[in-house]
Amino acid sequence: MRKRMIALFMMAFLVVGTLAGCTGGGSGDEGKKDDKANVENEAGDANEGDVGAGKLTVWCWDPTFNINAMNAAAEIYKKDHPQFELEVTEISSGDIIQKLATSTSAGNTADVLPDVILFDDSLVAQEVVSYPDVFMDLTDSGIDFSQFSEGKVACSVVDGKNYGVPFDSGAAIAAYRTDILEDAGFTIDDFTDVTWSEWIKKAKVVKEKTGKALINGQSSYNQVTVMLKSCGGSFFDEDGNLDIAGNEKIKRICELYLEMLEAGVYQEEVGWDTYIGNINNGNVAGAMNGCWIMSSIQAADNQSGLWAITNVPSVDGVDDATNYSSQGGSTWTITTECENPKLAIDFFNSTFAGSEELYDNILPSGAIATWIPAGGSEAYSQEVEFYGNQPVYSMIVEYTSKIPICMTNAYEASARQAVCTAISNVAFSGADLDEELVAAEETVSFEMER
């Protein structure tokens, strides 16, 4: 009998415990807020002593690229500030977006978000507009934005305020395997300063002679951006209204894209992993993307000397066509949960917004600076063996200066997605392009109304 009583008691305890856990939530939350206030005070006190002491937590996603750059920056900063600590969490871009959504909805950003978050350039505006209280306004923070390239800074400006410290360049490059081009009777010059129509003609020859597509991409998502930005196009007009259906530039780009897809000179991939994999193993003869793609290309170190880079084709048949564009690239943001903003800003001022040494150090990983002073350093003029001794870094710096400036919009990613879907429907289900673009515009405007 006693045992039975104990058992019942234990059950009851378990139940009560679970229930208590739920109702106790409210008070626990208040306690947390107080804690945070205390921490802030302490942090404030610490600031008066040494600005460089303390810890920064960072979210970014690539061990060989941006995580590597962050750690390199910490190395430099630690030289003068030995008490500085950095903690990087590897978390994919998609997961970052998800965590922002969940933590803001639950109101626990203080527990979840780090001090610094890296975003793809195309997502900064979306996130800042979606969560206006999460990101720190850096306009008057003391970071000198005039030292970054203008187009790059524009990616993280929302309503005239700066929300990000630019990191790597997204200047578009076309990189080709010269050995494969040679098999088809071409050199890199045949693909320099060309139009898309010429490019497709030549790419067909490559396909015919070598059986390989010239480039590939993860659906049309990035490729469309490269093409659109090269002629200063956008999915939105100057007032931020949707401009997809009836947009000459978008239509022309879709036509060109569909043409190369049909000719088999562009290979669509489903996953990021197969995209990179096919570039590395020579299943496609080249790659076209933001210049950060170099870090992926260079990973196949047995292909040293076989690669060369050049500018991207221009969209023929539209106004403002150029051979320069951008895609991707990324920007550091500081969250309002950062308990030591002075430290964060000092850190960035001494590194990503103020250290040639840092940019020289991370150059071999393929991270090209958008911080203008870095482009003048000696490291940037070196010839790179992997690319047949081309001075690739200075070439990219030059490309960067010629990129048309494009507007950003919070619904940029949604619009891109919708246009990709339109392209896919035309290519694979035989739909009509004009109708699909109208449908795409409807989809995005449906998403924008709420």
Place this chain on the structure above:
Amino acid sequence: MNKTKFWIGRGIKNVILVIFSLFCVFPLIWVLIAATNTSVDIVSGVLVPGKNIVANFQTLSEHYDVFGASWNTIKYSAVCTVAAIVVCSIAGYGFEIYHDKVKDKLFGLLMLTMMIPFVATMLPLYQSYAKLGLLNSTLGFILPQVSTVFLIMLFRQNSRTFPKDIIEAARIDGETELGIFFKMFMPTMKATYAAGATIMFMNAWNNYMWARLIMSDNSAQTLPMMISNMTTGHYIDYGMLMLAVLISTLPTLIVFFALQKSFVQGMTGAVKG
């Protein structure tokens, strides 16, 4: 004549089984081979085992905390499995042995939870978790999975095969109700427990969406999360990736191998109806 017919029948049976076995097992054999090759060989479709497994492991342990992630996954899954089979078997036993109309109706009501899409409850759950401080914790990981209708049902149905007169006899001997459950029901129902544990362990081990939602600390990463991270970098080392896939799959396979006989037996009671 009959004999040849028999052998032909047997032959066809085996051929069908071999085909399906290959269909099911081939992708894993491919992973096994891939894990021993270099990244370049894998993407170019090499199908013979290579010598790169040690190098792949070195790359893996250099770039990722594979031991930490393995330990986390083992910890979450083990705790989850033990807690789930205890809670659910007691409940299943309770629903059956002490059944009355109210409890039967209640069980029917619980069955509704099978129809709730997890995507719908993810966000509200997250919000409650944030308030309760359950993020990044083992408890947080296991709570939504500990009590599942499927498992309760498994034990409820199986309890039917448990002879009632044993219970009566034990009661006359003065055994407590909980004593009967632990001393008599549990040992007789080993197969059911094996089945329940296998299912639970696999579900917990492979649970990626929920882990991804509530875990944000480096130190709380699980193996599926680690694999997912590996596929988004600027460079993808397929050798390392496939080895990680292999490592993440082995434990569930071992659990199934070890428990498979009882697993089938344990399910028998569940589907008898």
Place this chain on the structure above:
Amino acid sequence: MKLTMRKRENLVGWAFLTPAVVLIVIMNFVPIAQAMLMAFQSGRTGNMTFTGISNFTRIVRDSRCMDALKVTLEYVVVTVPLILALALILAVLLNDPKLKLKGVYRTCIFVPAAVSMVASAVIFRSLFAADGFVNSILVNVGILQTGYNFLGHPSSARIILMMVRVWKMLGYQMIFYLAALQGIDSTIYEAAKIDGATGLQQFFKITIPMLKPTMVFTVVMSVNAAIQVYDESVNLTNGGPGNATMPIAHYIYRLAFNGVPNFGYACALSMVVLVVVGAMAIIQMKVGDRRE
């Protein structure tokens, strides 16, 4: 005395099932109630206001939602019968007591259920890549001239997603049938044999009727699961190409967690899914309550 005894037993019974029931209520019913509330709200995350049924009227105008429902329906209609039929056939073959290597076959067929979806996605993406293993075989055998981008075309991508589902679920469902078959008294078959029934007759006259409860149970379970499926497409194709492989649960997931999130609308859509699946409730309740 006897009454108190029963009362006490009743109480113990309740104590036994309370932890499980409380957990289910907290982890399922409470959040779904919260989601229901959210379905009537919209606005920026963390700052949502009640807007009546606007989220529900929105659904009617949402063409992507309709596409996603179509994908889901196709998924259910194709995979559920296919998996069940194959699982049943394999279970019957494996139930032969004279069969050798039973354990090996059983394990092989069950193996995929043990592989996580993240890992499966990696495996199948590489196997079916334009230059992947499957294509190099097809090209070498001469069926194809050049590699076909299976996951890049809507219909083949959908077929592969379904195939992955069959691959993953086959062994799992087979175990249910195997277990049920082992529960059938072998003397029934012996009697039938004496009466001169052929193997096929035995299968349709004895096996199928005896397995009926199991079949109802597994059909309900797998229809449910197939309607709610999302991690296959999230991990393997991310819904692409276009939105060709995005089932409704994936669309909800995307609305809630990607781009500019719209929780209210996502919740409203989940309610619709709940109602759709709820149509299964009646059957399910009957299966759960049946007692003979």
